[in-house]
Amino acid sequence: MAEAGTGPAxxxxxxxxxxxxxxxxxxxxxxxxxxxxxRAEVIGGIGGFGGAFSVPGxxxxxxxxxxxxGVGTKLRLAVEAGRLSTIGIDLVAMCVDDLVCQGAEPxxxxxxxxxxxxxxxxxxxxxxxxxxxxxxxxxxxxxxxxAEHPGQLPPGEMDLAGFAVGxxxxxxxxxxPGGAAPREGDALVGLYSEGLRxxxxxxxxxxxxxxxxxxxxxEAWPGAGFSLADELLRPSLxxxxxxxxxxxxxxxxxxxxxxGGGLPGNVPRVLPSDLxxxxxxxxxxxxxxxxxxxxxxxxSDEEMExxxxxxxxxxxxxxxxxxxxALACLAERDIGASVVGKVVAxxxxxxxxxx
Numbered sequence: 043m044a045e046a047g048t049g050p051a052x053x054x055x056x057x058x059x060x061x062x063x064x065x066x067x068x069x070x071x072x073x074x075x076x077x078x079x080x081r082a083e084v085i086g087g088i089g090g091f092g093g094a095f096s097v098p099g100x101x102x103x104x105x106x107x108x109x110x111x112g113v114g115t116k117l118r119l120a121v122e123a124g125r126l127s128t129i130g131i132d133l134v135a136m137c138v139d140d141l142v143c144q145g146a147e148p149x150x151x152x153x154x155x156x157x158x159x160x161x162x163x164x165x166x167x168x169x170x171x172x173x174x175x176x177x178x179x180x181x182x183x184x185x186x187x188x189a190e191h192p193g194q195l196p197p198g199e200m201d202l203a204g205f206a207v208g209x210x211x212x213x214x215x216x217x218x219p220g221g222a223a224p225r226e227g228d229a230l231v232g233l234y235s236e237g238l239r240x241x242x243x244x245x246x247x248x249x250x251x252x253x254x255x256x257x258x259x260x261e262a263w264p265g266a267g268f269s270l271a272d273e274l275l276r277p278s279l280x281x282x283x284x285x286x287x288x289x290x291x292x293x294x295x296x297x298x299x300x301x302g303g304g305l306p307g308n309v310p311r312v313l314p315s316d317l318x319x320x321x322x323x324x325x326x327x328x329x330x331x332x333x334x335x336x337x338x339x340x341x342s343d344e345e346m347e348x349x350x351x352x353x354x355x356x357x358x359x360x361x362x363x364x365x366x367x368a369l370a371c372l373a374e375r376d377i378g379a380s381v382v383g384k385v386v387a388x389x390x391x392x393x394x395x396x397x
Contacts, residue, residue, distance in 0.1 A: 059192025064160040068188055071166040076183045079176040083149070084184065093184030095150050095207075103212035107146035110205045111136035114302075115243040117202055119274055123258050126164055128277040129202070130171025131178070132240045135278035136301065137206035138179040139356070142285040143297045143312070145216040146208030148181035154203040155188050158195030168202070171277075178280045181206065214289070216297060216312075223314050224296040224359035224385045230309075230319055231368050232326050232382035233285075235355035239278040241302045242335075242349040246274065249339030256338075263334055273331055281356045284375040288358060292368055296359035300351040307348055309357055309392040318388025319357075322395045325382045328353040347394055359385055 055062060069088070076088050085094035097104050113132045120129045130153070138148040153172055155165060165188060176183050195201070215221040238246065250256045250270070258271040266273070281299075288294050296312035309319045332353070336346055346352065360368060365381055372379045 059159070060190045061160055064162055065188050065190065068160060068162040068165040071162055072169045075166065075169045075173045079173050079181070079183045081149075081180075081182040084182050088183075088185055090185075093150065093152065095182070095184055097209065101209060101211060104209050105146075105212050105215055107141050107144045107208045107210060108206070109137045109140040109208075110203065111140065111301075112201070112203050113240045115247060116238075116240050116275070117200075119243065119247065119258065119271070121198070121200070123271045123275060125271065125275055126167045126171070128171045128174075128275065130168050130173070131175040131277040131280070132171075133202055133204040134172060134175025134179055134181075134206070135280045136240055137204045138175075138181060138208070138280065138282045139285075139299045141206055141208035142282045142289075143216065143299050144208075144210060144221070145214050145289055145297075146210040147286055148179045148206055148208045148282055150182045150184035150207055151176050151179075152184055152205045153186040154205070155186070156195065156201045157188070157190050158192060158199045159197035160188065160190045164200075172204075175280060179282045181208075216294070222295050224312060224317060224319075226317055226385055226387055227362065228295055228359040228385040229362040229365045229381050230321065230383040230385065231358045231360065231365060231372075231379055232321075232354040233281055233356040233358070233372065234326060234378035234380075235300070235329070235351050235353050236279055237273060237276040237329050237331055239301070239351060239355060241351065243274075245339065245341070245349055246335050249335050249341065250274075254338040263330060279355060279377075281377065284372055284377045285356060285358070287371055287375060288360075288368055291371055292360055292364045294358060294360050298357045300354050300357060302349075304346075304348045304350055304352065305354065305357070305394060306392045310390050312359065313385070313390050313392075315390040316387065317390065318386050319359075319383055319392040320386055320395065321357075321383035321392065323352070324395075326353055326380055327378075343396065354382065357382065
């Protein structure tokens with residue numbers, strides 16, 4: 043047996059790399075941020091083993107719709123730029139804008155933050171973005187989890203995941219068995235994206251930062267008037283409230299959220315197997331950042347199409363007779379949009395016309 047005082051110092055969780063006090067301080071900082079997103083249906087506050095939410099009483103046959111996502115390597119750029127206050131908006135957008143594709147109203151949201159070493163002020167910064175995204179979407183932050191994994195992630199590194207649940211009446215469910223679906227002759231209305239949103243950032247980083255050697259603090263492009271970091275970290279537009287308004291007012295047959303896989307990979311997800319979508323790429327504005335990335339990486343048109351949204355964050359299918367009303371509804375909510383294509387007989391594919 044070793045003599046007293048001659049062996050290694052006693053271990054603790056802190057010496058192993060996990061600071062419980064930092065976690066408690068982060069939760070303390072988050073409480074008022076989370077409270078700012080509360081809805082009447084939230085029962086209790088954060089700190090319990092689970093969050094509680096009552097189903098609003100006006101639903102007759104409520105169906106719960108769940109979604110989970112992250113922000114990809116856009117998070118890496120946010121960490122490198124030291125700008126974490128808006129990445130939470132992206133996290134919320136990726137989840138709630140999936141929910142409305144099935145007609146669901148976002149109800150609540152949870153986040154998971156994994157850190158190499160917890161920094162309470164940075165955790166709070168991320169939660170400011172999460173709370174802002176939830177306020178925009180109309181949902182509540184119901185809870186979440188903070189984890190510190192020394193040895194798995196180095197200090198300064200972290201990862202994010204988001205989880206959202208929405209509610210829809212059974213007879214208003216889009217897609218799936220018994221749900222509404224696009225029909226031949228439907229018009230396709232594209233909702234404009236202000237930039238990259240949260241997809242394709244591994245290719246963006248390879249093209250702009252690695253191959254072209256661009257700096258995040260350099261001007262985005264000549265005459266832009268803002269930095270490359272400003273452009274690449276532009277928060278995702280949250281479409282959920284505008285799409286819900288369309289669903290309330292019009293006969294919407296399908297909604298596609300354009301994320302990883304681009305238009306060819308996402309529009310077919312809402313199509314019956316005997317229909318195609320034909321999109322005219324000249325019918326909507328494509329933000330300059332896409333040509334910047336394509337030029338820097340010498341990327342083919344086909345690769346761009348299956349990686350990025352190319353300026354459309356959502357595509358909505360509805361009767362051609364309702365296009366005018368749809369565009370007016372979206373304009374009232376400051377969402378740019380136009381008719382970008384139509385639904386035709388086919389085999390469940392999306393075709394992009396370039397010329």
